[in-house]
Amino acid sequence: MHQLGFPSEVTAQEIARKHSLGEAIALCAEAAQLEGKAVQAKLKTDKAQWSRWISGAEGITWPKLVALMDACGNDAPLLWMLHARHYDLASLRHRETKLERQLRETQEQLAQEKREREIERRLFRDLRSPA
Secondary structure (H helix, E strand, O other): OOOOOOOOOOOOHHHHOOHHHHHHHHHHHHHHHOOOHHHHHHHHHHHHHOOOOOOHHOOHHHHHHHHHHHHHHOOOOHHHHHOOOOOHHHHHEEEEEEEHHHHHHHHHHHHHHHHHHHHHHHHHHHHHHHO
């Protein structure tokens, strides 16, 4: 199981300014305020391989790319690929995870119970007050 990095914001404008996947990989680390050495340590890779990824001299495997994005807390390389394929980044959205769905459903249920409780309170208050 990967430990996800703290989420870091990457804007569509930053993505659009990058001209290669290597630049997007560098942006991924930069947005997380991580130096190359820190990312290399998290991914268990060496300086030479990191340099080849950034320069585009070597491709990066999907599992390593996912580990990079998880470690940095952003999806800059993935977003760059989508942008390069002419996708509108503003219209993309994440699917709801199982945990997010459970949280949303619990919050909805809690809100419904609060509404019902308020109705009960008003009813009891009206019954107690003299007419």
